[in-house]
Amino acid sequence: MSAVASEVAPSSSHVLADHTTMRVGGPAQRFVTVATTDELVDAVRVVDEADEPLGVFSGGSNLVVADAGVEATVVRVATRGITVESQDACSGVSVRVAAGEPWDAFVAQAVDSGWIGIEALSGIPGCVGSTPVQNVGAYGQEVAQTIAQVRTWDRAAARIRTFSAAECDFSYRHSRFKGTRMPARTTGDDVSAALGGLSPRFVVLDVLFQFALGDLSAPVAYADLARGLGVDLGARVPLTDAREAVLDQRRRRGMVLDAPDHDTWSCGSFFTNPILPVERMAQLVERVHEVAGAELTPPRFGAGPGHEKTSAAWLIDKAGYGKGYGLPGRAALSTKHVLAVTNRGGATTAEIVALAREIRDGVESRFGVRLVNEPVLVGVEL
Known part of the structure; x- marks a missing residue:
């Protein structure tokens, strides 16, 4: 990456786990921190003009990176003002x-x-x-x-x-x-x-x-x-x-960062709340009644003309994945909130993704709704 090296100085730590709240992810081929807007534009421009792969992130709170890392220059945005x-x-x-x-x-x-x-x-x-x-x-x-x-x-x-x-x-x-x-x-x-x-x-x-x-x-x-x-x-x-x-x-809910609390070693909510056409929501209600009992009804919220939103957390819980599911493993649901997939210490990206995939597939199998991940997945798929 000589074109990049000539104009952009690398940062010392290039292991992405060190810069994400989930604390997983391998190294970037090159890692650069920028402190001003001009530095940010220059860093991005240099890599793009060299026709090389580029990633950009800031706080790392919504990022899950593959254990192998990424063969790219990654720019961390640390601008202030x-x-x-x-x-x-x-x-x-x-x-x-x-x-x-x-x-x-x-x-x-x-x-x-x-x-x-x-x-x-x-x-x-x-x-x-x-x-x-x-x-x-x-x-x-x-x-x-x-x-x-x-x-x-x-x-x-x-x-x-x-x-x-x-x-x-x-x-x-x-x-x-x-x-x-x-x-x-x-x-x-x-x-x-x-x-x-x-x-x-x-x-x-x-x-x-x-x-x-x-x-x-x-x-x-x-x-x-x-x-x-x-x-x-x-x-x-x-x-x-x-x-x-x-x-x-x-x-x-374990949603305020606190290093000693592994419930906060997460990306926050791992899945978004499903938004369904009203006809599809009616089918979900019927499915819940069939498999979980007529006394249970999924939450329903308005979500624009012809659509309703329901709770991903409710679906996860009622599908059998309660708080702390996965413990004592290194990847588990938070003990405070079922929407958070957490790193209990030493978890790999593969373990985090495997748990998220199990939950997504389990909810779909039970209720017919496929949950969508909220974090950005880099080099991995559910």
């Missing part, structure tokens, strides 16, 4: 945030500053640049509700492109950035193909958020959170109260 671009009582505040800023630290700053709209997204690991890609959401909020623009490096066009919120094509845990990958540059390029979501066409440089100003949260939109706060759905509470209540909920 939070800039208030405008602020007034009527229109609120516009804040531009570098892609590598840690997400939860930014949420804490927003709460302290009276910026309303992401307090329910407290405690989520990872960095700001990943949030629009996944359209991160929790406890009744989605990041799409506060994003005004996403500025990216378009690798295919080799130029900066800025997308308005409407152009991001946000939907449940999805966006145009997640759905648009960099194509393999050479026909049959297995390395580039294996990188999948780690090799996006659009590399997020920074995100412009638009917040309302005030002391009270957005209306509480999640039933468990409302109960924890002792308020009705739709109520507004002090921003700090909302944040602390969310952090409490997440800690009880």
Whole structure:
């Protein structure tokens, strides 16, 4: 990789397990950490101009990499910067945030500053640049509700492109950035193909958020959170109260990073909640009644015209995979939340993926619904 080596200095640690919350994954052929937006663009441009495989990531909280690693240059985004671009009582505040800023630290700053709209997204690991890609959401909020623009490096066009919120094509845990990958540059390029979501066409440089100003949260939109706060759905509470209540909920589910707690050695929720056409949902209800008893009914939530969403956690549990399933093995479900596949210490990617595959196939066999993984899988498949 002489073209890369001449312009980009490598970082010391290239084992990807050292940079992911699941703590699995082999080495990158070359590993580079960038601290500024210019460095990020230059690093990506150099590798692309050399026509070599490239992966890009930031916090590593949504990444599962093969034990063999990747034969590619991997760029870790560690850019920093939070800039208030405008602020007034009527229109609120516009804040531009570098892609590598840690997400939860930014949420804490927003709460302290009276910026309303992401307090329910407290405690989520990872960095700001990943949030629009996944359209991160929790406890009744989605990041799409506060994003005004996403500025990216378009690798295919080799130029900066800025997308308005409407152009991001946000939907449940999805966006145009997640759905648009960099194509393999050479026909049959297995390395580039294996990188999948780690090799996006659009590399997020920074995100412009638009917040309302005030002391009270957005209306509480999640039933468990409302109960924890002792308020009705739709109520507004002090921003700090909302944040602390969310952090409490997440800690009880093992969803706040804590190194001694192996329940947090995960990618958070491993599967997304299924969204089904209403006819398909009716079939699922019938199937549940047939195999699990008429007294059980899967949760049902509105998900747009003609569709309903159900709970992946409910399906996993009712299919026989309870909290701690897989223990005392090195890969097991969290003892606090069945949606989290966890590394109990020393697990390999192969073990993590085997457990996830067993659960996915078991749910499909029992209920006829095929769960979809939320993390980006690199060099492995379910």
